[in-house]
Amino acid sequence: MRFLAIGDVVGRPGRNILKSTLSKLKENYKIDVVIANCENAAGGNGLTKKVADELFSIGIDVMTMGNHVWANKEIFSFIENETRIIRPANYPEGTTPGRGYNVFEKNNFKFAVINLCGRVFMENLDCPFRKIDEILRKIECPIVIVDFHAEATSEKIALGFYVDGRVSCLYGTHTHVQTADEKILPNGTAYITDIGMTGPYDSVLGVDKDIVIQKFTTFLPVRFEVAKGKAQFNGIVFEVDNNSGKAISIERINFTLEE
Amino acid sequence: MRFLAIGDVVGRPGRNILKSTLSKLKENYKIDVVIANCENAAGGNGLTKKVADELFSIGIDVMTMGNHVWANKEIFSFIENETRIIRPANYPEGTTPGRGYNVFEKNNFKFAVINLCGRVFMENLDCPFRKIDEILRKIECPIVIVDFHAEATSEKIALGFYVDGRVSCLYGTHTHVQTADEKILPNGTAYITDIGMTGPYDSVLGVDKDIVIQKFTTFLPVRFEVAKGKAQFNGIVFEVDNNSGKAISIERINFTLEE
Amino acid sequence: MRFLAIGDVVGRPGRNILKSTLSKLKENYKIDVVIANCENAAGGNGLTKKVADELFSIGIDVMTMGNHVWANKEIFSFIENETRIIRPANYPEGTTPGRGYNVFEKNNFKFAVINLCGRVFMENLDCPFRKIDEILRKIECPIVIVDFHAEATSEKIALGFYVDGRVSCLYGTHTHVQTADEKILPNGTAYITDIGMTGPYDSVLGVDKDIVIQKFTTFLPVRFEVAKGKAQFNGIVFEVDNNSGKAISIERINFTLEE
Amino acid sequence: MRFLAIGDVVGRPGRNILKSTLSKLKENYKIDVVIANCENAAGGNGLTKKVADELFSIGIDVMTMGNHVWANKEIFSFIENETRIIRPANYPEGTTPGRGYNVFEKNNFKFAVINLCGRVFMENLDCPFRKIDEILRKIECPIVIVDFHAEATSEKIALGFYVDGRVSCLYGTHTHVQTADEKILPNGTAYITDIGMTGPYDSVLGVDKDIVIQKFTTFLPVRFEVAKGKAQFNGIVFEVDNNSGKAISIERINFTLEE
């Protein structure tokens, strides 16, 4: 099965580049399943019902989230019933709406999608190492995809090795910068530290660059705004053996599109 | 002028791959100047006189450092007199040995090299934005290279835009993972968020992966050891116009070598 | 001269207990000057003109601030002209409105008030150690009071020793919990790690306790609200020799008042 | 039953003041049980067998620890068999030696001692809120004492309220500065944010003050050394109703002793 995983979709520029290019990408790369990190899809922060519907309608099959999952409160009204949205699994049990993983089916093959947050330089969620052990014990299909939304390269690479051979692909999100370390780990897991961001190209992580520079130099309050102009697409294509769940290939996709 | 910048050299595996490949690389890419981040060159942490001499002797022209600059105390005995080693410029004035930038000459053209540390998720050093303004006021040659040793992608990209048009190239180091966002910014500065690591391939940032996993899962004390096995080279080649100091090109270099 | 320094005033409960008790406190303790940390005075976050006027009118002479100084944007409209409000001096030079210290006069004696923020576990402002050296070089009166708004006990105690003999009193704010380590340091500076909070007693740092517990246990978004009920007063009284500027005494004040 | 809880014992100065004063303190305050935080008892960092034996022999009944529990590796050789040493309970299950709580008996009454670490500004251990729920379900005696070793005042106060009425006393350690907020919470739990440090008085958290100032001002490597001179004792005495487990009183103890 061939997957396209899309890096953090940021605001309207991110959604627009998907509208313009996604169906063609799916065709060109013979994609079976599209997974996108959508924690910044609505106005740069969080997700609304309207934005989710818009993105599902253009061909996204599964959405993963991250530390900004709750940034737009509207998500509390639909995450419980929307089984295609996966939020980080290591939020506390019992109090967190939504689901941290789910099993889907395409072309008669099942695949699981797991979302986890890192903890280094981030919130004190539950241990992602133990949480993934716990989830993997419950999942029965061989194809398992993990979006590990984390800041520190050490934590991401360590979790990659930790699940090597037990998941089909573990890719990172959150830094909004694509890394060039895609590889297949010794036991068959496709890995990349970060798949990047799909949003405004001429920006700091999707935000207007002058505003971010102002923040770093003055420490005064600013209002972050999604940048304008040319957009970039960041993602990966990977292929998984349907029976073994082992990765066959992983390739970075990275292009820009004028407005 | 054509530069090769090499990502954090980690321990013996990092030095060995340079010994085997550097002269050939210089030839192939017609390199005039080689700059390497050497904060992890000695045993994975810091720098010794012997290791510095070894690396200068195989063709490194300038060494930059980072948050691990003082990790091996031996550096205090030679950094003051070794004008080819540049440590982060935003350590406090007056108490920090060594220099935060220097101007060199090659083929009758001058070039400056500046090293700075980020502050997000790192130490509370002086503001890198104001520090680089201060340094750029003192530098008179048009070719200026910056190694910005930082963790957060936002801080790195923001500083890149901040100096766009005022330096020839600003590249990031420290995360030990090469990013795939090399570009020339609108006003002529070559930029990449991180040039990566030159050291053990099958590792977590150069460290034995099992030790790092043990640390993340137990929180018990461990002794980090440089990993063994296949090595990787991570770096960039960029070309700068000798008169204007503007970047002409930037290209990632990324290969592995069996032991 | 005798000073009363009041710990972070939080919302209406903090203002009300001051209205009820301040004039009596001043009389009982023969107070010449009242300084209050007001970073949380307006609704628990920041300061408005109305709240500032209210607090000046009941007998506060000088207001210091902290990391929440900009939390209510209204402050940008009056901080520049209100010479009795002192914000942290180690915000960047040139871009920060207001002043980081000022010299006042009472009973024919001058006294300076300085406000600084810590950096450990907080924002990357300028070095408070170098900044206070710089400010002390400019101040000519012997009586100098410092509100060091910081999180880490190590940074607060270290700065206290650093300025021992050079300022009359350095007291901490920000943790909202009064410490029991008031003392006069060897060279004559009165010191206490934190003077505490003046606000709702039955609360977590002034905030409704159930909301804070919910935040810690669920990691879901919550809206912090100032707690209700009984209020507490936290502060110190210290006496300074008018001619030498040395501290003569330091005493904690700590009481509660039913609504 | 009457308890004496002693704040982080730091090095020889901390041990010496206990040798000189503990038996008298026990007599004066009619103490039944002495609990001491010993994470810094051996040379300022960690605990050795010799130091533990020395402290048990002078009248300490139970030792609690903190984030420095593993700082001296020797502890791995005896923590498993020494049932009177309690390390933070929220280290991961299954891989952590020693115990996070234990039940003891004195004068025919049982009492439990629990040790937990905070997470704010500290390591990503397991959630202390859920962990204490889990432990309290297993403990059957009414008298329960908690040493919550944490940095942030918010986390400490929140956990205090969270267990109010379910434990006899929750006191904080780790900041090495005693707070002045001792109280009995509405449902009967004695509470104080930090009981302080027992060690060198003229120091920064027990460490030589000049070394700490040097660290804060230069960011160069330093070797922390336990300070010399006058020592301080910091702790609390609290009384608990033997049958209900409710707190009857809590009082701070805070004195210094010349060498």
Ligand SMILES: [Fe+2]
């Ligand atoms: Fe994101």
Ligand SMILES: [Fe+2]
């Ligand atoms: Fe994120």
Ligand SMILES: [Fe+2]
């Ligand atoms: Fe490095």
Ligand SMILES: [Fe+2]
């Ligand atoms: Fe580094």
Ligand SMILES: [Fe+2]
């Ligand atoms: Fe405050």
Ligand SMILES: [Fe+2]
């Ligand atoms: Fe504050």
Ligand SMILES: [Fe+2]
């Ligand atoms: Fe301690």
Ligand SMILES: [Fe+2]
């Ligand atoms: Fe501690």
